[in-house]
Amino acid sequence: xxxxxxxxxxxxxxxxxxxxxxxxxxxxxxxxxxxxxxxxxxxxxxxxxxxxxxxxxxxxxxxxxxxxxxxxxxxxxxxxxxxxxxxxxxxxxxxxxxxxxxxxxxxxxxxxxxxxxxxxxxxxxxxxxxxxxxxxxxxxxxxxxxxxxxxxxxxxxx
Numbered sequence: 001x002x003x004x005x006x007x008x009x010x011x012x013x014x015x016x017x018x019x020x021x022x023x024x025x026x027x028x029x030x031x032x033x034x035x036x037x038x039x040x041x042x043x044x045x046x047x048x049x050x051x052x053x054x055x056x057x058x059x060x061x062x063x064x065x066x067x068x069x070x071x072x073x074x075x076x077x078x079x080x081x082x083x084x085x086x087x088x089x090x091x092x093x094x095x096x097x098x099x100x101x102x103x104x105x106x107x108x109x110x111x112x113x114x115x116x117x118x119x120x121x122x123x124x125x126x127x128x129x130x131x132x133x134x135x136x137x138x139x140x141x142x143x144x145x146x147x148x149x150x151x152x153x154x155x156x157x158x
Contacts, residue, residue: 004031004039009046012036013053020057020094022050062094 004012008029015025026033040047065087071077072084091098 002035003042004035009039009049013049016050016053017056018060020054020061022054058094062091062098065091066095066098 008031011029012025012031015028016022019025022033022036026036036050040050068077068087069084069091072079072087
């Protein structure tokens with residue numbers, strides 16, 4: 001592994017501020033991601049600068065995608081769906097609050113643990129021959145109540 005000089009480190013930081021990923025920075029600067037990781041292990045100052053540049057690059061990417069989404073919404077740009085979907089995904093990832101907040105409307109407490117959702121057949125065992133088992137005939141093709149569909153046990157009996 002070769003050690004990076006000050007000029008290469010500054011190039012890496014600038015590339016990270018633009019795009020926000022180590023892969024992009026390594027491609028632009030002509031070095032490997034492994035070399036960048038080794039340099040970050042050697043120098044804690046370089047690592048902190050890389051982390052700051054990554055955050056800034058993430059914010060810059062989000063702003064670029066927001067500008068693109070606004071221009072598509074205004075009708076200034078004709079674009080195909082995959083490009084717009086990718087822009088929305090990047091904006092969801094990088095811009096805090098872009099998607100909005102999630103509100104939980106209700107809470108469900110479960111008092112029954114489901115063992116199986118498949119009804120078990122009822123076996124009739126004759127007393128004289130325990131090895132022979134006969135199935136009950138089904139009432140109809142559908143199920144009449146939830147009790148016939150879900151087998152479970154009560155956990156919290158109030």
